[in-house]
Amino acid sequence: MAGRKSPPKEKVMDLMSSTSILPLLLGCLGIFGIYQLLQWMRMKAYVQNTVVVITGATSGLGRECARVFHAAGAKLVLCGRNIEALEELTRELTASHTSQKQTHKPYTVTFDLADTGATVAAAAEILQCFGYVDVLINNAGISYRGTITDTTVDVDKRVMETNYFGPIALTKALLPSMIKRRQGHIVTISSIQGKISIPFRSAYAASKHATQAFFDCLRAEMEQDGIQVTVISPGYIYTNLSVNAITADGSRYGALDKNTAQGRSPAEVAQDVLAAVGKRKKDVIVADWLPSLAIYLRTLAPGLFFSIMAFRARNERKSKNS
Ligand SMILES: NC(=O)C1=CN([C@@H]2O[C@H](COP(=O)(O)OP(=O)(O)OC[C@H]3O[C@@H](n4cnc5c(N)ncnc54)[C@H](OP(=O)(O)O)[C@@H]3O)[C@@H](O)[C@H]2O)C=CC1
Numbered sequence: 001m002a003g004r005k006s007p008p009k010e011k012v013m014d015l016m017s018s019t020s021i022l023p024l025l026l027g028c029l030g031i032f033g034i035y036q037l038l039q040w041m042r043m044k045a046y047v048q049n050t051v052v053v054i055t056g057a058t059s060g061l062g063r064e065c066a067r068v069f070h071a072a073g074a075k076l077v078l079c080g081r082n083i084e085a086l087e088e089l090t091r092e093l094t095a096s097h098t099s100q101k102q103t104h105k106p107y108t109v110t111f112d113l114a115d116t117g118a119t120v121a122a123a124a125e126i127l128q129c130f131g132y133v134d135v136l137i138n139n140a141g142i143s144y145r146g147t148i149t150d151t152t153v154d155v156d157k158r159v160m161e162t163n164y165f166g167p168i169a170l171t172k173a174l175l176p177s178m179i180k181r182r183q184g185h186i187v188t189i190s191s192i193q194g195k196i197s198i199p200f201r202s203a204y205a206a207s208k209h210a211t212q213a214f215f216d217c218l219r220a221e222m223e224q225d226g227i228q229v230t231v232i233s234p235g236y237i238y239t240n241l242s243v244n245a246i247t248a249d250g251s252r253y254g255a256l257d258k259n260t261a262q263g264r265s266p267a268e269v270a271q272d273v274l275a276a277v278g279k280r281k282k283d284v285i286v287a288d289w290l291p292s293l294a295i296y297l298r299t300l301a302p303g304l305f306f307s308i309m310a311f312r313a314r315n316e317r318k319s320k321n322s
Pocket residue numbers: 055056057058059060061062080081082085111112113114139140141142143162189190191192233234235236237238239240241242244260263
């Protein structure tokens with residue numbers, strides 16, 4: 001009937017059929033789906049049968065990475081200090097074998113990353129496992145809690161040795177064989193604290209900033225040799241990191257922090273690590289919006305960021321003293 005207004009739903013349907021928007025939309029969705037599927041297949045193929053070395057595989061994120069990469073068909077070399085924990089994980093992974101996908105029995109290599117000599121010797125042992133290394137995941141690390149004025153330089157050194165000098169020694173020892181093959185991927189688990197510094201974490205934040213800087217330099221230098229470098233910066237993850245953290249005098253902190261307990265599950269973060277490796281990402285932040293915003297704030301409005309951190313320090317001091 002002339003002059004009668006059609007209801008909005010009908011109008012939308014009319015528009016869709018008359019201008020072929022619906023088939024166009026469906027076509028785009030289909031192309032996007034196929035693209036995602038191809039990306040996923042490429043990612044899986046990248047990891048299947050590749051030799052992946054994981055440090056700190058005895059606990060937390062490292063152990064979950066071991067599970068995720070094993071399930072994806074990687075040939076694993078699991079590293080840590082605790083031989084029993086490594087053997088237990090190896091038994092678990094071997095028992096989890098399914099007929100659907102070919103999986104491989106992992107090797108284990110035991111060493112302390114804070115001991116450079118032992119780390120370099122371990123690299124030779126790691127290379128003997130499968131004859132080469134495709135992917136090194138520098139995951140092991142320790143955290144720290146304390147005020148700068150109370151903290152001994154020995155504590156600063158201990159954190160730097162585990163989080164910085166150990167991983168770079170292992171990386172340097174494995175690089176020549178990767179360069180020779182013109183193939184390899186170095187992955188480093190840094191932290192949001194590799195990009196911003198928060199009070200009472202000086203040694204940890206410094207070690208993670210150094211890590212970010214070193215691996216950014218490495219990425220540029222290795223491009224000509226075909227070696228990939230990925231730095232992953234997670235926010236809080238629900239692991240034993242705070243429990244195992246060291247304090248100003250070097251003693252164990254021993255408590256599970258609220259932020260840590262409310263963090264992401266290590267299994268979920270391990271999937272993000274797998275995706276970042278499979279997609280050959282260069283720099284990945286795995287965190288909620290607040291830490292990401294804090295990184296932007298540090299760059300774009302440093303004055304405001306420093307005021308917020310000073311406020312945080314005052315508050316933390318007050319609540320400790322009360
Ligand atoms: N949990 C979190 O909130 C976050 C963690 N990260 C990073 O994730 C990584 C993994 O930590 P996470 O799983 O959380 O913590 P965990 O404490 O659960 O695991 C740390 C791992 O590192 C190993 N390790 C520590 N010191 C040494 C050493 N000297 N030599 C060899 N191995 C060592 C531990 O082995 P052992 O059993 O021998 O002690 C353990 O396997 C770290 O680099 C951490 O900085 C980053 C952001 C957030």
